[in-house]
Amino acid sequence: MHTKQHTIKSPITISGTGLHTGVKVNLTFRPDDIDSGIRFKRIDLPDQPIIEADADLVTDISRGTTLSKGEAKVSTVEHVLAALVGLQIDNVMIELDAAETPIMDGSSILFIEALEEVGLQEQNALRNFFEVPEGIFYYDDAKNVEMAALPVDDYRVTVMIDYNSKVLGSQHASLNNITDFKRDIASSRTFCFLHELQYLYNNNLVRGGDLNNAIVVVDKLIEPKELDELAVLFNKPKIEVKEEGILNNIDLRHKNEPARHKLLDVVGDLALVGRPIKAQILAARPGHSTNVEFAKKIKKVIKQTEKAAPKYNPLEAPVMDIEGISSMLMHRYPFQLVDKIIHQDHKTVIGIKNVTINENFFQGHFPNNPVMPGVLQIEAMAQTGGILVLSTVENPSNYWTYFLGIDNCKFRRMVKPGDTMVLKCELMAPIKRGIAKMIGTAYVGNHIVSEATLTARIVKKEEV
Structure with missing residues (x-):
């Protein structure tokens, strides 16, 4: 396909x-x-x-x-x-x-x-x-x-x-x-039974019907007089019935x-x-x-x-691994927040972030009750969306990505060590002048943990 x-x-x-x-x-x-x-x-x-x-x-x-x-x-x-x-x-x-x-x-x-x-x-x-x-x-x-x-x-x-x-x-x-x-x-070709054909014609239908554009199945005994009437109906000099019961001796193109x-x-x-x-x-x-x-x-x-949450099979090969992500995004530890991309087309991208207790932010963000900061969930979404936007230009490493806006942001569930976040970003409209507006959603399992409307812009390094 x-x-x-x-x-x-x-x-x-x-x-x-x-x-x-x-x-x-x-x-x-x-x-x-x-x-x-x-x-x-x-x-x-x-x-x-x-x-x-x-x-x-x-x-x-x-x-x-x-x-x-x-x-x-x-x-x-x-x-x-x-x-x-x-x-x-x-x-x-x-x-x-x-x-x-x-x-x-x-x-x-x-x-x-x-x-x-x-x-x-x-x-x-x-x-x-x-x-x-x-x-x-x-x-x-x-x-x-x-x-x-x-x-x-x-x-x-x-x-x-x-x-x-x-x-x-x-x-x-x-x-x-x-x-x-x-x-x-x-x-x-399309087909119908003779009794259907007569009903349709009497109800002002099949006015464009012809014995060359339909197979008419004769499933009852038919008198010569009726054949003559059908010949007039279809403007034919003569109409016959084969032994198999197909009107006008039409040969089937396939047995079935x-x-x-x-x-x-x-x-x-x-x-x-x-x-x-x-x-x-x-x-x-x-x-x-x-x-x-x-x-x-x-x-x-x-x-x-x-x-529903996108399906994630960790055994399947990713669309982009960490090396590919690092070659496209300029983020590095401790702010590289996407581990791999599992799906990407011209308007949607899905990334994965594996959250572990070794994340540097857990040292100060509720160390006795470790919870991933909401702003970093949004940042992970934005980096995932950045992959999609940067994929539209040649030599993406020559560009920076910047936030222009965050709207309708909601945090619905806590993200904790051991969680795998599935990050989905979908373009709301085609990218124009390097500006992209996306709906971002983060899932853990089948639950939405955060969502937002993100606006970002890519800028060539030489223009900064």
């Missing part, structure tokens, strides 16, 4: 027809900035409103996934989203001049081919993976759906479907590596194409979590409604995880 964020090198437009509206639509993928995510823009509407690819913005899942924000909406987004996930594209603006994405051939492959035509552009920021910490489970007894996300250092998906149909039978499909998405999953398409839908709908996922996804009999509910549940777990 890509470790850095990606966008595309240049815009690319793809045109087609909306599956349900039958309206002609032009869709343009445009490069976007770091951390922008996947967004849709309705350029046909006043003020060109933007709708984020977010599970909380889903307003309809009846025959596809629809996002809405205010009066603006965009429908049938799952195939486009699946293509972006399959190519590991993080940041892109998708412009549309209608309310529905084009159905194309009913799969994701034409979107992938268009995106590959312009190529991907690596961006100078790490991807913000959500690594599932423990099993996340979702059940819908009414729909007989079960879904799970299990911990694994990768993104894998397995789907099982069973429609109690002699034509389809029970099928399953698996994606063991996201790099195999194009080859194994992307070309799998319906199961593969359901997997494609799961990948697309789970993009609405808003972050790339590391997990083993298992789904039994999923649909758009349950996919979206599962995405919302994962989002809730992400929010809970972000509030």
